[in-house]
Amino acid sequence: MRSHIIGYHTTQFGELWDKSLFDLVEESILGVLKNTHIEFGDIDAIFFGNMLGGILENNLHAGAKIADIFGLTIPIFRVEGACASGGMAFHLANEYVQSGKGKTVLVIGAEKMTDVQPEYITQGLMSAASGEEQESGMTFPGLYALMARVYLKKFGYDKKNLAAVAVKNHKHGFLNPTAHFRKIISEKQALESSLIADPLGLLDCSPVSDGAASLIITTNPALIKRRKNVKILSSQVATDSISLLQRDSLIELKATQIAAEKAFSESKIKRSDISIAEVHDCFTIAELFAMEDLGFWKKGEAGRRVVQYETLKDNNGPLIINTSGGLKASGHPVGATGIKQIGELYIQLTNQADKRQIKNVKYGLAHNVGGSGGTAVVTIVGV
Amino acid sequence: MISPVKVWRRQKTIRDLLGRKGVILSWTKIFTPPPQFKHIAPYTIVYVKLENGQNICAQLVDCLDNSIVVDNKEVVVTLRKLRESVSDDVIPYTIACKLI
Structure with a gap:
């Protein structure tokens, strides 16, 4: 069965000073579930694309943090591929349902970038370049x-x-x-x-932006049938x-x-x-x-x-x-x-x-x- | 995080590059640097092909007039302290390029 996307939600992108990384994650996950009229009971796993949480906020083990927010015990995977972290999370989420490991997964990408001065963002992003490039400035x-x-x-x-x-x-x-x-x-x-x-x-x-976006991917015909897909x-x-x-x-x-x-x-x-x-x-x-x-x-x-x-x-x-x-x-x-x-x-x-x-x-x-x-x-x- | 051991390990390898000559293939001038380089911004970085075929990127030093930086100009690799030191007071020397 081919994978289908059955729902999407994005937060506002921009300088969102009153929201933390996980405020944005929570807003977008609840948003996509609401948009698709789906509950956590239908979700077999979550894939989370994020690059800088560990560097800028000392915030890793994000799967457990998301589980904490929603009271979940399903598998939650954090995926990092620099600015392609979201695309990589989507790719793995699709592979997960295509492998038959689960039928329906939620994939979210989020980043919180505007809490720190621009030079520290510049430094954090450069962790995605080689050591030689970094040491040249x-x-x-x-x-x-x-x-x-x-x-x-x-x-x-x-x-x-x-x-x-x-x-x-x-x-x-x-x-x-x-x-x-x-x-x-x-x-x-x-x-x-x-x-x-x-x-x-x-x-x-x-620009340097804050924001989060979520999709739901499924191979479940019953979920595809009644939704825009x-x-x-x-x-x-x-x-x-x-x-x-x-x-x-x-x-x-x-x-x-x-x-x-x-x-x-x-x-x-x-x-x-x-x-x-x-x-x-x-x-x-x-x-x-x-x-x-x-x-x-x-x-x-x-x-x-x-x-x-x-x-x-x-x-x-x-x-x-x-x-x-x-x-x-x-x-x-x-x-x-x-x-x-x-x-x-x-x-x-x-x-x-x-x-x-x-x-x-x-x-x-x-x-x-x-x-x-x-x-x-x-x-x-x-x- | 840059530890003293990491600086020591890296400095063992860059000595092979010192004195090598090459030509500028491209260059840029950085106006928004990482924090360790803020004190010297703006600065010019050149992308250089060395005589042995290896590519490097390094800051161009001892060149006050950037208008003379053009592609295909010849440079030589030298050693400079460009980054601000970390709290351990290890001085992180790195390669730089000078116009010939």
């Missing part, structure tokens, strides 16, 4: 800046070819009520934003070196390419069948890489095509990218991002996206990346 904006400089030079582009991604995703985020930033920005603002890691400016970077056609994970120093190329993410090939092969659909995708735009350059490495566009084309706004909702093209606002505008609470991406596909495919609804959507793809490309998760869903 490198940051994640810096790693993507190194890649951006090579890409822009090789294909003759400039910062305008990056700014278009931020402008588009903020336009989409404006329509998403749970997005961190519901603010339209101009190309001029994007280009003039203060430098974070040259050539990347503030508006090339996804989408089929999981494939969920694939690929890995690569943690360090940029070991890569043959600085203008592509091999893990994305491998995961995408496997996902399209397993789902037996073509790239042209996909009409919406949530791709991992942690930095504007990352969306360009994603479009090429997922195989939607040829290598080197993305810089040219993003400035034509082909994937903006208003332009009604065959493929719309990041209707949630992406990481850029929707926010990037790292453990929650991979779940929110798939949740956005669920909302779109079940016609619940209100003002940002894309018409006649049958297939969607989610792409979640950990680190500078050391992990990639590609998920394809359909109705």
Whole structure:
């Protein structure tokens, strides 16, 4: 029996100073159970995607903490894969039900990032990079800046070819009520934003956010029958070196390419069948890489095509990218991002996206990346 | 957490890199550093291919004018104290690059 997603909930993403990590976890788990009219008695296991709880809050053994909150004794697994923690949790949750270990699982991703000063977030996130990169004083904006400089030079582009991604995703985020930033920005603002890691400016970077998102996955026909649902056609994970120093190329993410090939092969659909995708735009350059490495566009084309706004909702093209606002505008609470991406596909495919609804959507793809490309998760869903 | 033993273990391996030459493949200037590097920000990091084919990333030092940092410029690996020390007072030296 194929796995189906039968419900989704997300908290507001943003600077949520009155809520702790586990306040967000509790809100989202109760939210998805309420949305689906399902009780804990139907849930066989919980998968929890989270990266920084151990580093920033000295808060590990999260499974027992969740059990404590709800009075549970079912298996609860914490999954960590840097910014792909949510996608990895989803992948394992799907494998769990496909193995027959359980029929219905809840998968949640959450992160609490705004309690500490930005430099400590920078340091915590760098735990997902190599020791050599850490000891040089490198940051994640810096790693993507190194890649951006090579890409822009090789294909003759400039910062305008990056700014278009931020402008588009903020336009989409404006329509998403749970997005961190519901603010339209101009190309001029994007280009003039203060430098974070040259050539990347503030508006090339996804924000530091709090948030949680949950999905319910099941193979139980009785639960699928009476609920809005989408089929999981494939969920694939690929890995690569943690360090940029070991890569043959600085203008592509091999893990994305491998995961995408496997996902399209397993789902037996073509790239042209996909009409919406949530791709991992942690930095504007990352969306360009994603479009090429997922195989939607040829290598080197993305810089040219993003400035034509082909994937903006208003332009009604065959493929719309990041209707949630992406990481850029929707926010990037790292453990929650991979779940929110798939949740956005669920909302779109079940016609619940209100003002940002894309018409006649049958297939969607989610792409979640950990680190500078050391992990990639590609998920394809359909109705 | 960086323990004195971790610093000692790492410093045994970086000495092989000292004095090696290479070329800059890419570079960035960091304006939002981790806390141990806050006192020297902003600073430039270069991604370098060494003569032996190995890639490294390291801060560019002794270069006050960043406008002269360009791809394919030659650099040499040197040793510097860049991070602030931890409470154990072990001085964590690391590699850096100088333009030739």
